[in-house]
Amino acid sequence: MNASSPPAGGTPKTPSTTAVTLPFQARIRKSAYFHASLKHGCHSFGVYNRTYISMGFQDPVKEYWDLLNGVVLWPVAGERQLEIKGPDASQFVQLLTPRNLDKFAVGQCKYLLVTADDGGIVNDPVCLKLGPDHYWLSAADSDIWLYARGINAMARMDVELSDPNVSVMQVQGPRSVDLMEKMFGPQVRTLKYYWCMESTLDDAPVVVSRTGWSSEWGYEIYLRDAAAGDRVFEHILAEGAEFGVQLGVVSQIRRIEGGMLSYGADMDLTTNPFEIGLGRLVDLEQSNDFIGRDALRSIAKAGAKRKIMGVSVPPPALSGFIEPWALEVNGDPVSTVTSLAFSPRLERNIGLTIVPTSLAEPGRAVSLVTPDGPVAGELQDLPFVSGRTG
Incomplete structure (x- = not known):
């Protein structure tokens, strides 16, 4: 299917319960791209990490096809950075995560889980080693x-913790590499997946990484000079015109x-790495200490009690998903659906849920309890569609 293909089942209509006003306030941060996003037609915003984040420029289905077939710009303003600097920085980062960072090279990025003392997940950042x-x-x-800050109040390590006021623009889609090469030169084409480099863009200092939240080929541009936001935004749009660049937001689909x-x-915080399929990010054999080690060792020994699964529901497209819906098996509530969207190319509703391991079988019949009543679906292994990241 290509971008001209109409979505089967139609596009879900936004329920009237979400048609409310979110007034801008001085106390909520505005990224370097806030004013440019307004200028170029962003019609809705949310709040993410105490920062206004763009939530829509165009129809989400159009933005989805733009991502799959071309190149899109996502001003992901809420993607803020925790900067960790100082003689004990490496030890402190390791303390936060169960992933073994012994071989973490400068210029590399790693996806981490930050865990609490009981093994719950505090955050799942991408870590850049600058x-x-x-x-x-x-x-x-x-x-x-x-x-x-709370951890270091007890650990007393020699580190500086701050927010460096970086604004991130994701450049995603199959033609992202062409746009990025035009702006940064041929070295960006050979930049390895989950690696980064320092550069400039229209004379503004940036970090470029081969990462993104799209399951497609893509990059992220970390702008280090907030005053250059409007200029850099316009520069990227102008450079991308020949590639048909489109503005959008993170595609939930x-x-x-x-x-x-x-x-x-x-x-x-109530979820542990093993039940969401990320046990590979936990090294219980390493000599380094990290928060949650004893709890995660106990969980690993006992085995995960739940498992992340996909849930699939035939058309028509479901609407009104603004909070988790109950998931039932044989009429008994067993979990909730935590994310949901209608996939145009799969021509069905798809979602995510964590169910007891005893029920985690592909093809198992389930019911989603929607505001309009229960609908039938089935569990499915993840992913629904594999990524195209490299």
Whole structure:
């Protein structure tokens, strides 16, 4: 299917219960791209990491096809950085995560889980190593800055913890590499997946990484000079014109297709790494200490009691998903659906849920309890559609 293909089942209509006004306030941060996003037609905003984040420029189905077939710009303003610097920076970052960072090279990025003492997940950042003692945790929506300060109030390590006021633009889609090469030169084409480099864009300092939240080929541009936001925004649009660049926001459709989890929705402090399929990010044999080690060892020994699964529901497209829906098996509530979207190319509703391991079988019949009544579906292994990241 290509971008001209109409979505089967139609596009879900936004329920009237969400048609409310979110007034802009001085106390909520505005990123370097806030004013340019307004200028170029962003019609809705949310709040993420205490920052206004763009939630829509065009129809979400059009934005989805733009992502799959071309190149899109996502001003992901809420993707804030926890900067960790100082002689003990490496030790401190390791303390936060069960992933073994012994071989973490400068210029590399790693996807991490930050865990609590009981093994629950505090955040799932991408960590960029900018220098031997210099890290950024590119954080999901949470209070990781306060958490890190609380940890160091007890650990007393020699580190500086701050928010460097970086604004992130994701450049995603199959033609992203062409646009990025035009702006940064041929070296960006050979930049390895989950690696980064420092550069400039229209004379503004940036970090470029081969990462993104799309399950497609893509990059992220970390702008280090907030005053250059409007200029850089216009520069990227102008450079991308020949490639048909389109503005958009993170595609919930594509990220659910790819089985990408959203912190605060699909995982949180009550979730451990093993039940969401991320046990590979936990090294219980390493000599390094980390928070939650004893709890995670006990969980691993006992085995996960729940498992992340996909849930599939035939058309028509479901609407009104603004909070988790109960998931039932044989009429008994067993979990909730935490994310949901209608996939145009799969021509069905797809979602994410964590169910007891005893029920985690592909093809198992389930019911989603929607505001309009129960609808039948079935469990499915993840991902629904594999990624195209490299």
